Amino acid sequence: MLMDKAIEARGKAYAPYSKFSVGAALLLENNEIILGNNQENAAYPSGLCAERVAIFAASANHPQKKMLAMAVTCRHSEKPTLTPFASCGACRQVMLEYELVQENPIRTLFYGEDGEVWEVASTKLLL
Ligand code: THU
Helix, strand or coil: CHHHHHHHHHCCCECCCCCEEEEEEEEECCCCEEEEECECCCCHHHCECHHHHHHHHHHHHCCCCCEEEEEEEEEECCCCCCCCCCCCHHHHHHHHHHHHHHCCCCEEEEECCCCCEEEECCHHHCC
């Protein structure tokens, strides 16, 4: 269910430069799901990854709510993405900080367009 939401978010990404769309769905402890997707910009570093769009939106709007799990999926518009990717270092760093603050792991699920789902029990295992 969470991955379906991430796929929905992926479809709304703004990724005209890389053509690599990423969607994230973040489950909070109150069962609310916060969506994010990558937002690119002609000034390359000004864009943001899907994971951080979702995590920062959750922290900005629901600062007291624990982040329980996040589903992340990617798709390139010109070549099939059959292997998941695991978040970039900056996203891992951000996820880890919220894990530490909330004293609760964030379970993460990674998926491409088809094939395997990778599951990671805590960001501590990624970083
Ligand atoms: N991207 C994400 O959204 N999440 C990641 O963890 C890695 C990369 C985005 C950033 C950029 O818009 C595009 O994918 C290509 O790097």
